[in-house]
Amino acid sequence: MSLTANDVKKIAHLARLGIAEQDVDHYAKDLSGILDLMTQMGQQDTAGVTPMAHPLDQMQRLREDIVTETDQREHFQAIAPQTEAGLYLVPKVID
């Protein structure tokens, strides 16, 4: 199975991941190789096998629905790239 340069661009867009134009072919080649490796699983019959999502097959633990977190906005925003009046700033989304 091989991926084309266009496939790579499409996937990169889904992942919102910038890939330099000159690197696209290289990624296409690498990813095609990795896909070939992954395709080896196809030879194994897995009909009726329950997928394993967690190594210990644990149930999701539940907790009381109570407030445990305190307001740490200033603390958290101190490491943000750009904030104003307690808000995170990004480029204008709606005109």
Add this chain to the structure above:
Amino acid sequence: MHNLTLTELAEGLRGKQFSSVELTQSFLSRIRQHQDINAFITVSEESALQQAQAADQLLATGNAGPLAGIPIAQKDIFCTLGTKTSCGSKMLDNFTAPYDATVVDNFNRAGAVMLGKLNMDEFAMGSSNETSFYGPVRNPWDTSCVPGGSSGGSAAAIAARLSPAVTGTDTGGSIRQPAALCGITGLKPTYGRVSRYGMIAYASSLDQGGPMARSAEDAALLMQVMAGFDPKDSTSVDQAVPDYSAGLNDSLQGLKIGLPKQFFSAELDSQMAATIQAAVAEYQKLGAEVREVDMPNLELAIPAYYVIASAECSSNLSRYDGVRFGYRCRNPEDLTDLYTRSRGEAFGAEVKRRILMGTYALSAGYYDAYYLKAQQVRRLISDDFKRALSEVDVLMGPVTPSTAFRIGEKTSDPIQMYLEDIYTIAINLAGLPAMSIPAGFVDGKPVGLHVIGDYFSEAKLLNIGHRYQQVTDWHLQVPKGFE
């Protein structure tokens, strides 16, 4: 002081042979002296000396914790309040976490002194420490070689005696493979045994933190501090923590060792195989019985792992978007440009490959063929282990197909690099505990013995490691120039 065991260091501190400040200064000076190894991303000299002073005061009162005054270093994947946490990435080069990871918190409460943060592959993705934004770490046994990865800085720091104890994390072999290549002891605990809270996520169903040290005895002391239930980690297991040091000297008479025949296939270098067989023979002298076991699905571990790990990574790393923390590109045109360029400029090639692969595997139309299939194969692999571990107590084999390779040797072919983890990856898929202990040398470079146990058998693994280290001296060897 740098060759003393953790027990000897604790006794020395309590017996006032040296203070924690002296001990800390001694290691800080070794770190400076061996900067060319590049084991550290951040050396936290000032806070380390403050912690050492506080430890000395506590030690004087007699109320000090078990590791009081003992220097340790943290893999730079564990969040530390007030000290940069980069995860080996440009994305987090400007990031100082607003809280401590539970593992870090545990060490702080035990009175340990943090020397700094250790170099690693970017976001723990790599097997050679070459994907780090901060440059490759050098293997103290041969500085032209890699230390392994992703916990490469951790393993090199122990081998070079830059810290008596360190932490690592293991998603597909990242504790055991560097431990093997650097000739140290590394334990990957059962999934859920050590809290993942504040440990930056790569593949959440596989990630597990653990201790790396010079001996099993030292690793047991670290494990005692690291292990335990944490309500802040939704996959933490609520199970009592045993005394990891209590059974270190237990007899191995009658121990049943299984050797998976798939671990001794053609890919394994013949000198490596002979070294592993010699280590197994040593266990027979200690009273163990050995038999071959068959694990037919092991060969599908690499493809299943790279689907699952990439899928989980693409989801976990979507949080790095340049909005709330981490790297942001200059002058974004719009929101999409902000996301795309921030991520494109700050992630390295291997991280990008895995995000792309994971995004593809999870995308509409491919989910069943890749992700679902991989989870089914994961079950088959886990069942292989269950079957084998119902016949024997532990499994043994190599950790790596060969000894440390040269820096740059495998960087051009990602698949060659992935095959480096051929013996370690299946254990993460099953969630089992496993350990690497020094078992000899091939051409002057260390070889690790892989010991794999049943769920929550960490104490048994440490016992098995310790007994071997009582009758061998591989773990006491020091690389030239670091004596």
